[in-house]
Amino acid sequence: MIPVCPTNALPPGEATRVEADEPIAVFNVDGELYAIDDTCTHQDASLADGWLDGCAVECPLHASCFDLRTGKVSGPPAKRPVRTHRVVVQDDMIYVLPHPAEEGAA
Amino acid sequence: MSATVAVIGASLAGLSAARALRARSYEGRIVVVGDEVHAPYDRPPLSKEFLAGTASLEDIALGAPDDEALGLEWRLGTRAVGLDRHTRSVVLDDGSELRADGVVLATGARARRLPGSDGLDGVHVLRSLDDAIALREDLASARRLVVIGAGFIGAEVASTARALGLEVTVVETQPVPLAGPLGADMGAVCAGLHADRGTRLLVGTGVAGLVGTGRVQAVELTDGTRLPADVVVVGIGAVPNTEWLADSGVALGNGVLTDARGATNLPGVVAVGDCAAAWSPAAERHVRIEHWTNALEQPATAAATLLGATTPAPAPPPYFWSDQYGARIQFAGARRDGDVTRVVEGSCAERSFLVVYERDGHPVAVLAMNQPRLFTRWRRQLRSAVPSAS
Numbered sequence: 261m262i263p264v265c266p267t268n269a270l271p272p273g274e275a276t277r278v279e280a281d282e283p284i285a286v287f288n289v290d291g292e293l294y295a296i297d298d299t300c301t302h303q304d305a306s307l308a309d310g311w312l313d314g315c316a317v318e319c320p321l322h323a324s325c326f327d328l329r330t331g332k333v334s335g336p337p338a339k340r341p342v343r344t345h346r347v348v349v350q351d352d353m354i355y356v357l358p359h360p361a362e363e364g365a366a
Numbered sequence: 367m368s369a370t371v372a373v374i375g376a377s378l379a380g381l382s383a384a385r386a387l388r389a390r391s392y393e394g395r396i397v398v399v400g401d402e403v404h405a406p407y408d409r410p411p412l413s414k415e416f417l418a419g420t421a422s423l424e425d426i427a428l429g430a431p432d433d434e435a436l437g438l439e440w441r442l443g444t445r446a447v448g449l450d451r452h453t454r455s456v457v458l459d460d461g462s463e464l465r466a467d468g469v470v471l472a473t474g475a476r477a478r479r480l481p482g483s484d485g486l487d488g489v490h491v492l493r494s495l496d497d498a499i500a501l502r503e504d505l506a507s508a509r510r511l512v513v514i515g516a517g518f519i520g521a522e523v524a525s526t527a528r529a530l531g532l533e534v535t536v537v538e539t540q541p542v543p544l545a546g547p548l549g550a551d552m553g554a555v556c557a558g559l560h561a562d563r564g565t566r567l568l569v570g571t572g573v574a575g576l577v578g579t580g581r582v583q584a585v586e587l588t589d590g591t592r593l594p595a596d597v598v599v600v601g602i603g604a605v606p607n608t609e610w611l612a613d614s615g616v617a618l619g620n621g622v623l624t625d626a627r628g629a630t631n632l633p634g635v636v637a638v639g640d641c642a643a644a645w646s647p648a649a650e651r652h653v654r655i656e657h658w659t660n661a662l663e664q665p666a667t668a669a670a671t672l673l674g675a676t677t678p679a680p681a682p683p684p685y686f687w688s689d690q691y692g693a694r695i696q697f698a699g700a701r702r703d704g705d706v707t708r709v710v711e712g713s714c715a716e717r718s719f720l721v722v723y724e725r726d727g728h729p730v731a732v733l734a735m736n737q738p739r740l741f742t743r744w745r746r747q748l749r750s751a752v753p754s755a756s
Contacts, residue, residue, distance in 0.1 A: 309739035
């Protein structure tokens with residue numbers, strides 16, 4: 261498990277980025293926490309810097325949209341989904357459990 | 367309902383138009399004609415990751431797996447040479463005619479060339495995939511690069527070439543690069559990135575000509591200076607591809623003239639992307655926008671127009687970005703000379719800032735360097751502010 265931050269450091273509507281083998285973005289949507297790959301699959305941009313709109317995040321660079329619940333592309337130009345990761349809260353700390361890399365994936 | 371829509375142009379604007387037609391439940395035939403043999407690809411990486419060799423052709427392909435379901439007919443490697451307004455037929459360079467009920471003009475723009483540079487090896491423009499492949503091959507064995515024009519393409523090529531280890535000189539006729547899009551103050555700040563990374567920038571200097579027989583050897587400036595060059599890149603703007611429409615009856619200016627909804631003066635013919643000069647109610651003139659975001663967003667409106675919608679066109683503020691020397695530059699809005707710039711975050715000296723352009727005390731545009739999160743918020747704010755501001 262990778263520690264992210266204390267729960268009170270990530271209020272609703274906010275996002276943060278944590279370093280992992282592939283960086284991960286963690287979002288607070290009205291109290292629900294979601295974690296996805298931080299790097300947009302279109303071009304190099306951090307989704308934690310993007311715009312949160314309901315359960316979607318819009319990439320800050322080209323406005324590709326991803327569904328935080330599934331990682332699927334909900335708006336172009338991105339073509340490939342991002343991975344989703346499990347979020348765990350223990351003793352007021354947020355942790356992520358990185359999704360194991362797929363075979364053959366970087 | 368229309369039985370066939372011909373989309374002329376197979377880059378971002380054309381593909382976006384085809385997607386938008388299907389998103390609007392148009393079920394007829396869609397034929398996409400493209401003069402390049404390549405399937406649609408993304409052009410911005412051509413001066414950056416693709417030129418550097420870190421992005422492949424597959425990486426920059428625009429087609430997504432879902433596009434299979436669009437059922438598009440592709441006519442790639444085929445150039446449109448004429449449009450018959452009466453039969454609404456597009457004449458193709460293979461001699462065939464494509465009869466259509468609706469036509470989307472999306473033929474884009476081409477790089478402007480330096481007069482007298484034809485036939486000289488080592489001289490490049492950068493617009494297409496083939497341009498990028500040729501330039502990449504030439505840079506691999508070059509030591510000195512001269513870039514003519516310090517606009518975004520020129521600056522990005524210079525940045526990529528520096529990272530590849532070349533000696534780079536950029537020549538700009540204007541006293542300040544990027545003064546048109548960013549204003550003189552901010553143009554100077556962004557142009558400062560060249561010196562930060564060891565690129566020589568010469569401003570206020572015209573190019574007299576290219577020196578060399580067979581292959582370029584130097585660039586001669588109007589003050590007589592000769593800049594030795596193994597490779598020269600000419601980045602002096604783009605010209606809309608509209609000559610093929612000269613006899614079509616479609617109204618032309620600096621591009622295909624359309625109303626704010628993408629409609630041309632010919633019924634059933636709309637125009638999108640870099641070839642189109644759309645009426646801007648805010649600017650009170652036709653504006654031809656060459657930004658990537660425009661080619662992505664504008665076709666949704668034009669497709670709706672082609673299918674009969676008449677609701678007002680949404681007009682998100684223009685947005686563009688540029689990546690140079692590791693710095694991310696983003697700009698949104700409509701700037702004019704006389705607007706007041708105010709740094710609201712960071713500092714120009716640190717190459718990390720957000721600047722707001724204000725007119726009569728209201729924000730009209732925003733520029734950021736290495737501030738993507740804050741920029742997104744300002745861009746959103748501008749978008750919601752646009753109707754009341756215009």
